Amino acid sequence: MDICDIDPKDQIEELRARMGQAIIGQRDVIDRLLIGLLANGNLLVEGLPGLAKTRAIKALAKNLEVDFSRIQFTPDLLPSDVTGTEVLYQSAGSSEFRFAPGPIFANIVLADEINRAPAKVQAALLEAMEERQVTVAGKTHEMEPLFMVMATQNPIEQEGTYPLPEAQMDRFLMHVNITYPPVEDEVEVIRLVRGEEIAAMQPETDGPQAAQSANIPQSAVFAARRQIGGIHVSAAIERYMADLVNATRIPEQYGEDLHRWIEVGASPRASLALDRCSRTHAWLSGRDYVDPEDVQAILPDVLRHRLGLTFEAQGEGVTPDHVTAEIVKQVALT
Template identity: 85%
Template structure:
């Protein structure tokens, strides 16, 4: 595969480029969104307000042949507001209950501020993510083959929030952190938004429809997934991924610091996520094999939400990122 350009890779590169035109200074977010899409997983994205979380997922949906929906999570939201419900219909002498699908029935779903909704609503969303189906009134309704949830949460506003339990956090393929962009990129953001507003006003005045390139077909995603499935991971790489995850369960064997910091280790889902994301990272880099750097590159996103830190670590201000960094130093590739 190395040195050969496939149609699927070209189309995914085109998708990445288009997203890059709409989002300035958040290259890693775009890369992680693509990895989540191609690895057939769901993302939890955490960042301060205004850092393009919503814009990123909209840019993905706009440039992909996909149905997009957004759910604003609030304390009064009900599970049926997410999954849909049975509605009574009567026409003449005939009456029946029909299922009215909720916003979860889309290809790309933005679950905005997921930690603002109570546990039942969170569970309804996470069940759909895990099982790729919902059951209402005893009937099972299957999601589309292309289905991805990007849930966001705000790290600074804790009033009236319902933090996700660790067991539910584990169902997210990756936990992506978004930080402030550099000043130079922020200047470009100002120019980009100003240009978009001017263009929108011109279109409104002239009553013309601006031409946009055709969306990337869903088949490109499925073709890419087939190629990613064929990416080779050696026995040494497989053992390295398993060793990284196992080290979180027996941290005392890998140093005093890790033993003081880690209370609960990662589940087998972490090993599966490292494998999926590592192969996807390699494919995006144009290789047909997984390199140790692929595993190290995605390890923080895969592990940070799967570690339970001790009170001592939290008191010292130790972050999950620091713990993962120490793990990568202590666990060797054998």
């Protein structure tokens, strides 16, 4: 059977399984990457060095029929290094400017260590992320229909970094945290990487190479998005999502702790992201409706980068995840 004739849910499950073979012990991270892809949003992936942030994103792109581009952000990067520039071409006595696309013109763009680039380079991503277009020399260039930015950042290194401004953080659909794997999974990681190293050293003449499975077509992603658009969200769930986000703006009405912890609440973009991600989470779970568990499961990733905490909260070691957990406790489903 042609892979294009398979149900999109089966194709996405195949993509999830393939990513699981390359990324051990990070099922939640894989699901968040898939949710970002299917919800048509951009992701900020944060974790300590060596926790397979880049590997996870590459595993997603490797198994899809997409153009993949990686941008290594550094302090000396220029906006034109990201977006592209006009180049003068001369031929047969005539000359003209032509646009030379930058690495942002791909389906999946890995912005590695985005917080190492200065503000003007970070700002160059804003139009592409939000408007799905780039303007260079007064001309607008459209991005591909399937386009997403997956940015990584290191949470512990501050020297030589430029923290992302709130306006840019809000453009990311979710902020995904990658943590240390359990010891049992780390043993599997050792075996996996060892096997890859051995396989890479084997000469091609040792035997016939196994036929590589066809990549998942882009049409499966668009078909899945259409199905997700039909996921039912009841009026009660809609109000629940709005109440959760609104609690970040009026924390004094939901307990003394939240009042002490939250300085700046989330914008309406958080409600929109929560709706899109909750529907996608429900679809991946095999349901045609959103229930409170979908909303609660995805809420930390939606709010993690949208909450401004007070100095008191930071001094007490309170994280956005602590705040989100308290909001879930205090906000009732009506």
